Amino acid sequence: MNYIYDLSRIVQWTRAQLHWLADWAGTSVFWADGLGTLIVMFVLFAFCASVVMVLVYAERKIAGHMQARLGPMRVGWHGVLQVIADTIKLILKETEIPNRADRPLYRAAPYVVFVSGFLALIALPMDKNLVPVQLNVGLIYMIAIGTPGVIGILMAGWSSGNKYSLLGGMRSAAQMISYEIPLVLSLLGAVMLAKSLDLHTLVEAQKIPFVVYQPVAFFIFLISAVAETNRNPFDIPEAESELTAGFHTEYGGIRFAYFFLAEYVNMFVLSALGATVFLGGWQGPFLPGWCWYLIKTGAILFVFIWFRWTYPRLRADQLMDLSWKVLTPLAFINILVTGLILVLM
């Protein structure tokens, strides 16, 4: 591994400095590690924010070129500063809480939605030695911590005091819980192969990426992940033509920005989970691990964006049918077939 490109060395170095500092100040190592964790989390938050900025720009550019347009071109070279300009605009915007809103819930909802995505992100192994939080039940943690996002969306929908918001929130929740079942079941196949719930072990078990053994599961995962993030062709909750903007109709300015942020963070988290569980995570030749992690995640993200600009929106009943009557039975069959082959071998 190339010395300079190994990010985990930076972490180790910082930790050593902090320990030295604790030694010098005469406090215990515990506080040094606590401070270190705090720094790591702030860095990860910055990572989150920058990933979202890159994603938004990429999405707009890809969308533009897929439709034979150029996308953002005005702010900066080829519009690279467009996202920053938009962020500043959103911060400077006036945002009022509507008079029919349930104010505490209205205020709390963006936090719940974003933090659930952020907490899922920190459990993902980015490199061999670069795992912000190592958990032996990492996969279950990822699934469990993502679920409060649904509650956040329901909170936003209900508290806004707007019919569009309420309907959007309910639809969103119904869709997200429906697609969570096939999503979770598709991950089971990989767990059976790796005999572990630890994401780090899952990656190391993939001498050959699991997508080779579990193509059906990967397929189910991909579709469910797109539906989980409420994106086209499954964007019924935010169908502009019928529900204005779904659950965040009444949100504006910085709070709207947080929902936007959370949506893209969730997209990144699910792509990264797919890359980790099915595509071999940070494993790969020549390049350092975190590069492979980002390349594989980016590939899945590109497919997400590609979907959005290719397929028309599904009807609500087709959407529910696809989850419960196609994907869920298929995922169960996939588990049984995988189990049968593994037992017989």
Place this chain on the structure above:
Amino acid sequence: MEQIGSYTTIFIALGVGVFCLAAGIFVSWLVRPMNPTPLKMEPYECGEPAIGPARVKFRTSFYLFALVFVIFDVEVVFLFPWAVVFQDLGLFAFIEMVIFIFILLLGLAYAWRKGALRWR
């Protein structure tokens, strides 16, 4: 981080996430204009004055989906520990799980037949 447990780290992350968002809202509060008018505070219903309360009654099919979801989610939690160890437990555990999944699928078929999965 040997000194700090994984779950403490998660709580630190929770704190950082909430802090950063709150800081953003604070900064925005400092710089954004604030002049609420009664019309501005009205809920948005495409320019029309809002009719009736926003928390309208709606279909029970949402509730049915939620029920089916809860059942399946609980079952899936049982599947995870099995998936980790079933290769060591051998054929017996596998057959048992086949029966379990079969009962699950039977439940799905029942909900399907009863129309709980139909979106109206």
